[in-house]
Amino acid sequence: xxxxxxxxxxxxxxxxxxxxxxxxxxxxxxxxxLVRDIAKDITKEFASFGVNKILTIxxxxxxxxYAVAEEMGNLPLVFAKKSKSATVGNDVYTAExxxxxxxxxxxxxxxxxxxxxxxxxxxxxDFLAEGNASIGLIDLCKQAGTKxxxxxxxxxxxxxxxxxxxxxxxxxxxxxxDVKAFVDNKPVF
Amino acid sequence: xxxxxxxxxxxxxxxxxxxxxxxxxxxxxxxxxLVRDIAKDITKEFASFGVNKILTIxxxxxxxxYAVAEEMGNLPLVFAKKSKSATVGNDVYTAExxxxxxxxxxxxxxxxxxxxxxxxxxxxxDFLAEGNASIGLIDLCKQAGTKxxxxxxxxxxxxxxxxxxxxxxxxxxxxxxDVKAFVDNKPVF
Numbered sequence: 084x085x086x087x088x089x090x091x092x093x094x095x096x097x098x099x100x101x102x103x104x105x106x107x108x109x110x111x112x113x114x115x116x117l118v119r120d121i122a123k124d125i126t127k128e129f130a131s132f133g134v135n136k137i138l139t140i141x142x143x144x145x146x147x148x149y150a151v152a153e154e155m156g157n158l159p160l161v162f163a164k165k166s167k168s169a170t171v172g173n174d175v176y177t178a179e180x181x182x183x184x185x186x187x188x189x190x191x192x193x194x195x196x197x198x199x200x201x202x203x204x205x206x207x208x209d210f211l212a213e214g215n216a217s218i219g220l221i222d223l224c225k226q227a228g229t230k231x232x233x234x235x236x237x238x239x240x241x242x243x244x245x246x247x248x249x250x251x252x253x254x255x256x257x258x259x260x261d262v263k264a265f266v267d268n269k270p271v272f
Numbered sequence: 273x274x275x276x277x278x279x280x281x282x283x284x285x286x287x288x289x290x291x292x293x294x295x296x297x298x299x300x301x302x303x304x305x306l307v308r309d310i311a312k313d314i315t316k317e318f319a320s321f322g323v324n325k326i327l328t329i330x331x332x333x334x335x336x337x338y339a340v341a342e343e344m345g346n347l348p349l350v351f352a353k354k355s356k357s358a359t360v361g362n363d364v365y366t367a368e369x370x371x372x373x374x375x376x377x378x379x380x381x382x383x384x385x386x387x388x389x390x391x392x393x394x395x396x397x398d399f400l401a402e403g404n405a406s407i408g409l410i411d412l413c414k415q416a417g418t419k420x421x422x423x424x425x426x427x428x429x430x431x432x433x434x435x436x437x438x439x440x441x442x443x444x445x446x447x448x449x450d451v452k453a454f455v456d457n458k459p460v461f
Contacts, residue, residue, distance in 0.1 A: 111353065112386045115338055116346040141331040146338045149304055157305040164300065197301045
């Protein structure tokens with residue numbers, strides 16, 4: 084999506100040719116019109132997949148997932164929670180996710196009742212890097228017997244391997260903007 | 273808003289005449305069409321206040337704030353972050369918020385550059401109970417010299433004092449559904 088690429092070039096901040104900060108329009112301040120455009124773009128790609136539920140993870144995936152859920156016909160939206168407690172009840176599915184940017188492992192959970200074998204899920208998030216968050220969400224769905232058809236994100240960092248891991252699982256992967264590399268702390272598409 | 277009240281009666285779970293769980297349509301699984309209705313309702317109430325920025329706090333306020341920001345004409349949306357680290361830089365405003373449901377104090381932050389003296393802010397959240405989250409957000413705005421005109425929430429627990437605290441600060445407070453009491457673990461409007 085050209086306008087997202089342009090925005091990343093103009094307002095994104097690259098640190099050490101590695102981290103892309105998009106605080107001014109995605110991660111802290113949100114440009115809601117841009118999010119809506121991205122949601123429309125994602126919806127076109129997944130229109131024929133029989134999706135009946137959108138799954139994301141708190142926090143910065145929620146705005147995108149909300150807009151996609153609306154675009155796809157007011158589908159239910161479920162967001163996995165990052166659990167603070169070591170103990171979790173029997174009524175939740177749990178998986179572990181390693182954060183790319185912060186290098187910590189968190190536990191994520193979804194209540195059993197919100198993932199069903201009858202669901203066909205599209206995972207929506209802001210970023211795809213190594214794919215760890217998506218792999219964690221897919222793990223939750225697997226425990227529930229829920230079918231996942233794809234992963235849709237606003238921004239992919241294509242050189243960090245996430246797409247390959249997800250496509251190897253038979254999933255369609257779509258990003259509105261794919262950063263192929265950082266050169267001199269500038270994104271290359 | 274009658275349909276929200278009805279939904280709370282049907283799908284809300286009250287624990288100990290105190291905590292209202294709305295996991296199935298607001299806090300974990302989100303009914304995006306209901307959120308949109310609430311956003312339209314809120315927007316009508318604040319149409320004449322000259323709002324140019326929406327402020328919320330992660331996590332469950334984001335969907336509402338996103339929809340309100342769109343309804344008000346694609347305003348910028350800023351969400352305060354719950355800070356994990358004790359140390360915060362000079363480039364953020366910081367306030368403390370006591371969580372009603374979990375009885376812990378968290379630090380919340382907003383980057384300086386996203387709150388300006390020229391901004392007129394509407395605070396949007398999912399719940400208003402004692403008003404602690406809103407008071408924390410107002411504190412951040414005060415540090416920035418930013419004007420706050422009101423607080424809009426989906427669900428108010430009118431008996432827990434939040435409204436009085438906020439109105440005493442000269443703010444307009446609006447809730448799409450106001451729970452006046454819990455009686456036998458049932459909400460009364």
